[in-house]
Amino acid sequence: MTTTGESRRDLARGGALSFIGSATSAAMGLVLIIVLGRTLGDAGSGVVLQAIGAFTIALGVARFGMDSVAIWLLPRQLEDDRASIRPTGWFLLGTSAVAGIVCSLVLLAGTAVVEAQSPGDPVAEALRAILWYLPVASVLLTALSATRALGKVTAYVLVGNVALPTLRPLAIMVAVGLGAGATGAAVAWALPLAPAVLAAVLVLVLQLRRLGAPRTHGFLRSGVPAKAITYALPRVLSSGLEQLLIWLSVIVVGAITGPAAAGVYGSASRFVAAGMIVDTALRVVVSPMFSRLQHRGASAELEEVYRTATVWLVLFSTPVYLLLAAFAPVALSLLGESFADGEPVLIIMCAGAIITFLAGNIHSILLMSGRSGLAALNKAIAVAVNIGLLYVLVPVWGITGAAVAWAVACALDAGLATLEVRFLLRIRVSPFPGLYPLLVGLLGVGIPAWACRLLLGPTWLGLIVAAVVGAALFLVWCRLDRRRLQLSGLARASHRD
Template sequence: MSTAASSPRGELARGGALSFAGSAVSAVMGLVLIVILGRLLGDAGSGIVLQAVGIFTIALGVARFGMDSAAIWILPRQLEDQRQLLRPTGAFLLIMSAVVGLVCSAVLFVGILIAEAQSPGDDVAAALRTIVWFLPVASVMLTALSATRALGKVDAYVLVGNVALPTLRPIAIAVAVGLGAGAVAASFAWALPLLPAAVAAVAVMLVQLRRQGRTSEPGFLRSDVPKRTLQYALPRVVSSALEQLLIWLAVIIVGAIAGPAAAGVYGSASRFVAAGMIVDTALRVVVSPMFSRMLHRKDTGELESVYRTATVWLVLFSTPVYILLAVFAPVALSLLGESFADGQSVLIVMSVGSIVTFLAGNIHSVLLMSGRSGLAALNKAVAVAVNVGLIYLLVPLWGITGAAVAWAVACALDAVLASLQVRFVLGLRVSPLAGIYPLIVAIVTIGVPAAAFRLLFGATWLGLIATVVVGAALFLAWCRFDRRRLHLDQLRLPGAR
C-alpha cells in the first residue's frame, strides 16, 4: 500500500479509535440514563422526560442554526489556505449559535405557555418549561465542539461531548430523584450539565484558534465567508431539525396517541438502538473533516478509498451489536423493569433497520461535506414525511411496533436518496457492496452463535454471555486472519504485523 493511500487510513484509524472509545462511554452512559429513568420513574415518568427531551432536541436542530455543521465544512478548508480567517469565522459561528438559540428559546417558551393555558397540569409542558432556556447553551456547546474537531482536536470533542456530558446526566437525575423529585425535576437535571460542558467546549475552541498563530484580517464581514457560511447553514437548519424529528417524533406521537407509558416504552427501546450507534458516531466524527478537505482538494480517489474503508468498519463493528440486541431483546429490556417488556418488537425491528441502513456507510457525511446541504435537507424532508405518514397508518394497527417499522423505512429511504445523489450528482463511486462482506462476517461469527444459544438457553443472561464469549472469539479470529480484506491492517490487531 502506498504512503498516500495509507496516510488517510492511518488518520482514520487513529482518530476513529479515540472517537470510538468516547462513543462507547457515551453509549454506556446513555443506557445507564435509560435504566435510571425506567427504574426510578417507571414507564409513565420516563415517557414524560423523554417527550420533553425529544421536543427540546428537535428545537435544538433549529436553534444551532446549522453552525455546527458549517464549522465542520468550512474550518478544514480554511486550515488549507485561509488561516487568517479562522478566528473571525469561529467567532461568527458562536455568536450566530447563541443569538438564534436565544430566539428559539423565547419562541418555544411562548408556545409552552399557550399549551399550558389550554391544558393545565400537562407534565410534559411543565418539564419542557424547566429546560427551554438551555437551548442557547446547548447550541453554543455543539458548535464549539464541532469546531474543535474541525480544527483537529478530536480528543476535546470526545472528552467533553462523549464522556463528561453523558456521564453527568444520569448522576444528576439520580441525585434529583433520590431527593424526592419527579419527572419535571428530572428533566431539569438532564439539562443542567450542559452549562459546564458549554464552558469547556468554548474554552478549548478559543485556545485552538489562538494556537493557529495568525491574527485575523480586518473586513471579515465584507468578505464572502459570512455569506457562504449562511448559504451552507440555512438548509442545514431544516435538515438538522428534520434529523431530530426522524429520531424523536415517534416518541412524541406515540405519547399523544397511546399515552406517556407507551411513549416511555417506545422511547426507552429506541434508546438502546441509539446507544448501538457508537461506531457510526465515532467514524463520522473523524471522516467528516477529512471528506471536506479531500473534496476541497478534488482528491476524489482518496475520498472513495476512505469511504470504502469506513463503510467496511462501520458494518463490521456495528452489526454484532444489533444482532445481540435483536436476538436477546428481552434480556436488554429486563434492565428497565417488567413494564418495558412490550418494547421487544421495537428493539428487533429497529436493530434490523439499522443494519440495513449501515450498508450505505457514512454517505450523509460525503453529501454534506460536498456543500450540498440543500439536497440533504430535501432528503430529510422526504424521510420525515414518509415516517409521519407511516406512523399514523401503522401505530393504530400494530402499536409501537408500527412506529418502529416507520422509522426503519424512513432511515433506509434517506440513505438510498443520499447514495443516489452522491453517485449521480457528485459523480463519486460509492456502493453498498463494500458492506456486504463484513455483514457476512458478523452474521456468521455472531449471528449463528446467537441463534444457537437463544434456542439452547432461551432469552436469558446465560445465553447472551455464551454468545458474547463464543462469538467474540470467532469474530476476532476471522478479523485477524482476514485483516487485509477487512482493511484492519491499520488498526494493528493483536498478532498483526
C-alpha cells in the same frame, strides 16, 4: 497531499479515540435510560423522554447549522485561509447563541399554548423548565464541532462524549433521590450543559489563539459570513428534520397511546441509539477528511477512505445489533417488567440500523460537498414518509408500527443520499463494500446468538454464552481474513509512526 495510506492511518487513529468516547457516551446513555426507568417508571420516563425529544428537535434548529458549517468550512480554511479562522470561529458561536435564544422564546410560547389547552400537562411543564438551556446547548455543539474541525478530537471526545453523558444520570439520580419528579429529572438532564459549554468554548479559544493573528478588519465583508449562512440555511431545516426522524416517533406514540407507551418505545429506541457507537466514532473523524479531500479534488482517495470506513462500520456494528436483537428481553429487563413490550421495537430497529449502515457515512460525503440543500430535501422526504407511516401504523400495531416507520424512513434517507453522491457528485459509492462484513457478522455472531436463545432462552446465561462464542468466532474470522476486511494495518495505523 496525503496518500491513501496516510488517510487510512488518520482514520484509524482518530477513529480509535473517537470510538472510546462514543462507547462511553453509549454506555452512559443506557445508564440514563435505566435510571429513568427504575426511578420514574414507564409513565414518568415517558414524560422526560418526550420533553427531551422536543428539546432536541428544537436544538436542531437552534444551532442554526453552525456546527455543520464548522465541520465543512474550517478544514478548508486551514488549507488556504488561516487568517479568517479566528473571526469565523467567533461568528459561528455568536450566531448559534442568538439563534438559541430566539428558539427558546418560540418554544416558551408553544408551551404556553399547550398548557392553556391542557392545564397541568406534564410534558409541557418539563419542557418549559429546560427550554432556557437551548442557547447553551447550541453554543456547546458548535464549539465542539469547531474543535474537531480544527483537529482537536480529544476535546470533542472528553467533553461531548465522556463528561456530559456521565454527569446526566448522576444528576438525575441526585434529583430524584431528593424527591424530584419528572420535571426535576428533566432539569437535572439539562443542568450539565452549563459546565460542558464552558469547557468547550475554552478549548476552542485556545485553539484559535494558536492559529496566529486574525484578520483585523473587513471580515463581515469578506464573503465568509455569507458563505456560512448560505450553507447553513438548508442545514437548519435538515438538522431539525434529523431530530424529528429520531424523536418524532416518541412524541407521536405519547400523543396517540399515552406516556407509558412513549416510555417503553423511547427506552427501546435509546438502546438502538446507544449501539451506534461505531457510526458516531467514524463520522467524527471522516467528516473533516471528506471536506478536505473534496476541496482538493482527491476523488480516488476519498472513495478509498469511504470504502474502508464502510467496511469497518458494518463489521464492528453488526455484531452489537445482532446480539441486542436476539436478547432484547434481557436488555429491556434492566428497565423493569413494564418495558417488556418493547421487544419487537428493539428487533425491528436493530434490523433497520444494520441495513442503513450498508450506505456507510454517505451523509457526511453529501454534506461535506457543500450540498446541504440536497441533504435537507432528503430529510424532508424521509420525515414526511415517517409521519405518514406513524399515523397509519401506530393505531394498528402500536409501538411496533412506530419502529417500522422509523426503519423505512432511515433506509429511504440513506438510499437517496447514495444515489445523489453516485450520480450528481460522481463519486463511486455503493452498498457492496459492506456486504462481506455483514456476512461475517451474520455467520460469526448472528447464528450463534439465535442458537443460544433457542437453547438457553432469553436469559443472561444465554446472552453471556452467545457473546463469548460469537466474539471468538468473530475474532478468528477477522484474524484469518484481515486483509480482505482491511484490518491488516489497523493496529499499526492507530499509532503514530
